[in-house]
Amino acid sequence: MHSSLPIGVFDSGVGGLTVLAALRARLPHESAIYLGDTARLPYGTKSVESVTRYAMQATEHLVARGIKLLVIACNTASAVSLDPLREQFAPLRVIGVVEPGAEAAVAASTRQRHLVLATESTVKRHAYARAIRARQPEADVEEIACSMLVALAEEGWTEGPIAEAVAKEYLGPVLARPAAAQPDTIVLGCTHFPLLAGAIRAVAGPVPTLVDSATTTAEAVAGLLAASNLTNTAPGPGAIRLLATDGRERFARAGARFLGEALRPDAVEIVDL
Amino acid sequence: MHSSLPIGVFDSGVGGLTVLAALRARLPHESAIYLGDTARLPYGTKSVESVTRYAMQATEHLVARGIKLLVIACNTASAVSLDPLREQFAPLRVIGVVEPGAEAAVAASTRQRHLVLATESTVKRHAYARAIRARQPEADVEEIACSMLVALAEEGWTEGPIAEAVAKEYLGPVLARPAAAQPDTIVLGCTHFPLLAGAIRAVAGPVPTLVDSATTTAEAVAGLLAASNLTNTAPGPGAIRLLATDGRERFARAGARFLGEALRPDAVEIVDL
Numbered sequence: 347m348h349s350s351l352p353i354g355v356f357d358s359g360v361g362g363l364t365v366l367a368a369l370r371a372r373l374p375h376e377s378a379i380y381l382g383d384t385a386r387l388p389y390g391t392k393s394v395e396s397v398t399r400y401a402m403q404a405t406e407h408l409v410a411r412g413i414k415l416l417v418i419a420c421n422t423a424s425a426v427s428l429d430p431l432r433e434q435f436a437p438l439r440v441i442g443v444v445e446p447g448a449e450a451a452v453a454a455s456t457r458q459r460h461l462v463l464a465t466e467s468t469v470k471r472h473a474y475a476r477a478i479r480a481r482q483p484e485a486d487v488e489e490i491a492c493s494m495l496v497a498l499a500e501e502g503w504t505e506g507p508i509a510e511a512v513a514k515e516y517l518g519p520v521l522a523r524p525a526a527a528q529p530d531t532i533v534l535g536c537t538h539f540p541l542l543a544g545a546i547r548a549v550a551g552p553v554p555t556l557v558d559s560a561t562t563t564a565e566a567v568a569g570l571l572a573a574s575n576l577t578n579t580a581p582g583p584g585a586i587r588l589l590a591t592d593g594r595e596r597f598a599r600a601g602a603r604f605l606g607e608a609l610r611p612d613a614v615e616i617v618d619l
Numbered sequence: 620m621h622s623s624l625p626i627g628v629f630d631s632g633v634g635g636l637t638v639l640a641a642l643r644a645r646l647p648h649e650s651a652i653y654l655g656d657t658a659r660l661p662y663g664t665k666s667v668e669s670v671t672r673y674a675m676q677a678t679e680h681l682v683a684r685g686i687k688l689l690v691i692a693c694n695t696a697s698a699v700s701l702d703p704l705r706e707q708f709a710p711l712r713v714i715g716v717v718e719p720g721a722e723a724a725v726a727a728s729t730r731q732r733h734l735v736l737a738t739e740s741t742v743k744r745h746a747y748a749r750a751i752r753a754r755q756p757e758a759d760v761e762e763i764a765c766s767m768l769v770a771l772a773e774e775g776w777t778e779g780p781i782a783e784a785v786a787k788e789y790l791g792p793v794l795a796r797p798a799a800a801q802p803d804t805i806v807l808g809c810t811h812f813p814l815l816a817g818a819i820r821a822v823a824g825p826v827p828t829l830v831d832s833a834t835t836t837a838e839a840v841a842g843l844l845a846a847s848n849l850t851n852t853a854p855g856p857g858a859i860r861l862l863a864t865d866g867r868e869r870f871a872r873a874g875a876r877f878l879g880e881a882l883r884p885d886a887v888e889i890v891d892l
Contacts, residue, residue, distance in 0.1 A: 384665075385659070385665060385669050386658070386659055391773075391866070391869060392657075392658060392865050392866060393865050393866050395865075396658050396865045396866075466869075493770065493773065493774050494770055494771070494774050494776065496770075497766065497767055497769075497770030497771075498767070500664075500766065501766050501767050503767065503788075507784065508781070508784050508785060508788060511780065511781050511784060512781060515776075515781060592665050592666050592668075592669045593664070593665060593666050593669075596664060596739075
């Protein structure tokens with residue numbers, strides 16, 4: 347395991363590019379190789395068995411190319427496949443986004459009342475509720491499955507009346523409660539949701555803190571690299587490689603929104619898992 | 620090839636159950652085996668190569684179980700994979716939903732001005748435009764990719780203000796034109812869209828005819844069975860088997876909406892393609 351190897355980042359599609367962007371900001375000297383399993387997305391409505399099989403195949407591919415650490419940038423795969431991946435690929439270091447997200451939520455909250463917006467599978471596993479209560483046993487955690495927010499982000503309809511109406515449909519019952527029973531954090535428990543932060547904020551009002559795991563995941567990666575003597579000490583910016591399992595043009599078009607910069611389709615390599 | 624064999628019906632998920640329902644209504648003595656590739660849905664945003672590979676695998680599975688005819692109930696797979704499937708599995712008779720849908724649109728139209736709502740891949744291939752113009756070379760055909768309508772149907776948000784706002788977002792520019800430039804048919808070019816007929820009608824007004832390929836596909840199957848001496852002549856209702864590649868509970872829950880009757884999760888057999 348050499349410090350000059352890239353960090354592997356795996357996601358079901360393009361949403362994890364928000365995590366890659368946070369990694370580049372926090373660790374500009376690190377190289378990274380990003381794999382989006384666009385042929386089989388979305389993961390959020392699929393079974394534990396399917397998601398774990400897909401995550402195993404993606405990790406095998408990245409390990410064969412050579413990585414020093416794996417980031418599971420997909421909340422669903424983090425929620426259902428983190429332990430099997432750690433077992434299968436030990437001693438490879440594997441970091442998911444749920445634990446850093448829970449860490450951030452607990453730190454941002456004064457009343458420890460959390461509302462988690464996530465995919466159907468992440469909610470079904472109660473991944474965030476368990477991770478938050480592991481840190482704050484008395485925390486109040488409510489989880490809502492929000493499949494339509496994924497669709498809005500993929501279609502690029504991230505603001506305006508439709509995005510706000512969809513956010514209101516999911517959040518309405520919670521926001522109708524008395525102030526004391528309302529959450530003081532809203533955890534964006536899917537990598538697609540930071541794109542919808544404006545619409546969620548418009549519906550939820552100014553009080554709750556919107557928690558996004560990208561920054562805290564990058565922080566966790568930085569800490570783990572330092573602790574393992576794997577920080578890249580070479581000067582200059584790291585290189586980024588982008589892999590996808592389907593649809594170069596669509597990956598580049600949708601990915602640009604998540605990464606926050608233009609992407610050329612021919613910079614995306616298509617791989618078969 | 621024996622007339623007592625079931626009809627195979629293949630779709631990317633549960634949407635094709637609307638076609639299965641039409642088949643049962645038109646051909647109550649026929650047995651059918653339905654395969655929904657729920658592990659890899661949706662197909663509508665994936666590449667031609669991936670969709671064709673998936674369709675080949677699904678067809679192989681159904682052929683191995685024994686079928687007398689294959690219906691591709693998925694518009695996207697019909698649009699991109701019909702010819703390769705016919706070649707690969709000849710002499711198996713294969714019917715897609717695009718040609719019957721185009722046939723129905725031409726028959727329903729007086730001015731031959733058609734608006735096709737479909738998935739990204741179906742629109743990119745101009746499958747409906749080609750099929751309609753093959754019948755009416757002077758027809759005016761406009762196609763709109765409507766990914767969010769798929770998401771609405773899957774989430775079960777098929778009526779109400781959000782469904783109508785989404786329909787209006789897609790249809791608005793067309794409906795703002797002078798009456799003479801407006802379509803007189805709206806083709807529901809994805810098996811999910813019949814569920815949203817109410818919302819589409821609310822936005823489009825009473826004039827255009829909504830065209831759904833399920834009924835005309837069932838008619839085409841009846842005709843082809845009769846012409847090939849493959850109509851099942853045994854008395855009594857045919858048997859239905861349901862296969863999916865992932866998520867028995869979700870298939871039963873979402874599928875009930877499309878089939879129009881309750882489905883028990885244990886009636887769904889999970890298969891690996």
